[in-house]
Amino acid sequence: xxxxxxxxxxxxxxxxxxxxxxxxxxxxxxxxxxxxxxxxxxxxxxxxxxxxxxxxxxxxxxxxxxxxxxxxxxxxxxxxxxxxxxxxxxxxxxxxxxxxxxxxxxxxxxxxxxxxxxxxxxxxxxxxxxxxxxxxxxxxxxxxxxxxxxxxxxxxxxxxxxxxxxxxxxxxxxxxxxxxxxxxxxxxxxxxxxxxxxxxxxxxxxxxxxxxxxxxxxxxxxxxxxxxxxxxxxxxxxxxxxxxxxxxxxxxxxxxxxxxxxxxxxxxxxxxxxxxxxxxxxxxxxxxxxxxxxxxxxxxxxxxxxxxxxxxxxxxxxxxxxxxxxxxxxxxxxxxx
Numbered sequence: 001x002x003x004x005x006x007x008x009x010x011x012x013x014x015x016x017x018x019x020x021x022x023x024x025x026x027x028x029x030x031x032x033x034x035x036x037x038x039x040x041x042x043x044x045x046x047x048x049x050x051x052x053x054x055x056x057x058x059x060x061x062x063x064x065x066x067x068x069x070x071x072x073x074x075x076x077x078x079x080x081x082x083x084x085x086x087x088x089x090x091x092x093x094x095x096x097x098x099x100x101x102x103x104x105x106x107x108x109x110x111x112x113x114x115x116x117x118x119x120x121x122x123x124x125x126x127x128x129x130x131x132x133x134x135x136x137x138x139x140x141x142x143x144x145x146x147x148x149x150x151x152x153x154x155x156x157x158x159x160x161x162x163x164x165x166x167x168x169x170x171x172x173x174x175x176x177x178x179x180x181x182x183x184x185x186x187x188x189x190x191x192x193x194x195x196x197x198x199x200x201x202x203x204x205x206x207x208x209x210x211x212x213x214x215x216x217x218x219x220x221x222x223x224x225x226x227x228x229x230x231x232x233x234x235x236x237x238x239x240x241x242x243x244x245x246x247x248x249x250x251x252x253x254x255x256x257x258x259x260x261x262x263x264x265x266x267x268x269x270x271x272x273x274x275x276x277x278x279x280x281x282x283x284x285x286x287x288x289x290x291x292x293x294x295x296x297x298x299x300x301x302x303x304x305x306x307x308x309x310x311x312x313x314x315x316x317x318x319x320x321x322x323x324x325x326x327x328x329x330x331x332x333x334x335x336x337x
Contacts, residue, residue: 003046004113005141012040016109016134020141024157062096063309064121066112066135067128069101076225076253077281078298079127082149085302086125093310109134116144123147123309129161129195147309149301151195151322160308161322162301166196169294169327170203170248171210173276176329177246178211180336182274184219186244188233188254191222200250200278219244223254230257238265246274246335252281252293259287259334275334289333297325 009019014037021029022037029037040046065086067079074080083099090097098121102111112135116124122145126135129150136159139146146159177185187204190197201220208215221236223229230249234257237244249255255277259269269275270289277284280295308320331337 002117003044004117005046005138006109006113007044008037008040008046011044012037015132015137016141017132017137020137023141024143060119060122061094062098062121063090063306064098064100064115064124066100066115066124066126068105068108069103076251077283078251078253078279078296081281081298082127082302085299085304086306087302089303089306089310093307095306095310097306109138112138113142116142122313125149125305125309128192129153129163131193131195131198145309145313147305147312149305151199153195158312160305160312160320162304162308162325163196163322164294164296164301164325165327166199167203167206169278169329170200171207172327172329173248173294174204174207175210176331177248177274177276177335178207178213180246180274182244182246184216184242184244184246186219186221186237186247187250188221188223188230188237188247188258189250190225197250204248225251225253227253227257227260230254231261232257234258234261235265238262238267244273246276248276248278250278252277252279252284252291255291255293255334256283256287259291270334270336274336276329277334280330284330285332287334292332292335292337293330295328295330301325 005016005019009016018033019037022034087097100115102108124139124146126146126148129148129152131153136148136152140156140158143158148159148161151163152159152161174185189200205215218240221233223233247258249258255275259275262269262273267273277291277293280293284291284293304323
């Protein structure tokens, strides 16, 4: 087995991102840390050779779609629509799509490095960008073309990205509810370190600042990504005194669970408690009542991700800037309209 960047990071006792910065000659690394990493590279015989890898990739016409399949990710309609857009874009450009996954977070970097060293793909698509994303750091260290859904964070050389303006989206949703007279607006979001989750939480706080309202921390609930998670979080909000009169959820699936919990409690969605979701997956317009939501052009975002990555591979290193999409608030009966 060849020496990998993960081996270097382990021997040096640092993160993959720090090794990546040393390999790419970044200046913001402490001299002592740089020396330790360079020593580990020499001891292990690690020699990054991006030029040779680039020559190999030019003959490959397959993109890799890599994701963590834990937490019932494949059952999420958002994920399925996104993957359809990616697959269609690949087909239109005469590219193939290889889907690779791992279930456990501990195995994620090993599985990703195995994929990029296999010479089967010329670029990798990632979803759910994170605040400190070791996956992106790994790909940057290997100078491996990457497209990420979300905000990659930091300066990147080999990564293109597509993201919705998540902070603005939640500001608009919460502000609309305030304008309708709601005094207590709950927030249900994932408890992960994703940039989308953080940006939406930031938008919730910013909306209160703009409206000059204090935030009741009890109205903020962090949960998983399933409908059951949304229902459980909503039950916690319903137990508050006083309870919220409106709720913003970080996904339509979570909102579906919240609506179910409201109905089961004997209250009326859109009458007693307003609910706004996020994504506008196909089922959102067909719930009863129909779910108000923030619309993301999910399929188009998938197409754009794949197209930008293919263009980047063909451009031999000319990286486009991030593509930021404006949100659209879709008002339906669950918001009380």
